[in-house]
Amino acid sequence: QGKRLGRGKANYFSEALGRAARERMQLLSSLRAAFSAEQLSLVFQPQIELASGPVIGAEALLRWEIEPGRWVPPDQFIPLAEQSGLIVPLGEWVLRTACRQLHRLTERGHTGFRMAVNVSHAQFREPGFVSMLECVLADSRVAASQIELELTESVAMDHIDDINTKLADIRRRGVTIAIDDFGTGYSSLSVLRQLNIDRLKIDRSFVKELDGTHTKAGIAQLIIALGHQCNLALIAEGVENAVQRRSLLAMGCLEAQGFLFARPMPIEQLEDWMAAAVSNQDQPV
């Protein structure tokens, strides 16, 4: 009896696993199809200078509308793309598209704009990554210094010397590097201190805790102190209210993005939004 029950359970789990695997396969093949059919797009979320308010740039974020009005969140399809290797061509497309939009913004008078692009570990570790980057920069005729790559702490899982050689290669060209979702990964402080980067991006989970009290400032404060100590710039993600904005600024984090300022939006809307932001600033307070 017990044996039969046990087997039944095992079958149940293997069926459930089989089903989950099949669903992932199906989602991956629709993703491949959507990518070939050019059905993926980018939206842009403004990044703000906290003290005085102007837009300094935007982060490009991938969107997949699987059918009209139905979006698959990147947290679901990016891991699939990473596991299958699709992230390599897909990530190149993201970089190319972001650079093209940056070029367009520059031509329309938005100079000095910084474009932040997410790069997966799987993409970064490809031997051809730096030459791909160089090629895209040359093709799109944007200034390398206006591109920032967002990598997560997982890059530091590889051999630190190899990583630093690659990072140095990228930074020598003028491209800057931010560590995304900082504080959620496993990188040790000693590795971090050695990492050849420009900026720490404070994860949303630590920004969320900021409620104006000292007790809750904890981790965000630590990250900011760490950034100052290591001579790194800081940006906060997921700023949703004025209390968080004020706390970050008081602690010395000078840049941020989040729903308080703007949600990610298509490029045409971003231009309108920037025009409106500028005219708001012109108004006497």
Ligand code: C2E
């Ligand atoms: P991320 O790079 O940390 O991007 C920030 C995420 O936080 C975005 O979610 C953004 O919409 C969301 N967000 C921004 N401000 C707020 C806020 O104030 N409150 C809240 N609750 N959320 C906020 P999204 O667009 O769903 O992207 C999720 C993740 O998917 C990204 O996290 C990034 O890891 C990945 N991703 C997106 N696009 C790409 C891409 O082109 N390449 C790669 N490799 N990964 C990407």
Ligand code: MG
């Ligand atoms: Mg990011």
Ligand code: MG
């Ligand atoms: Mg992030």
Ligand code: MG
């Ligand atoms: Mg995040």
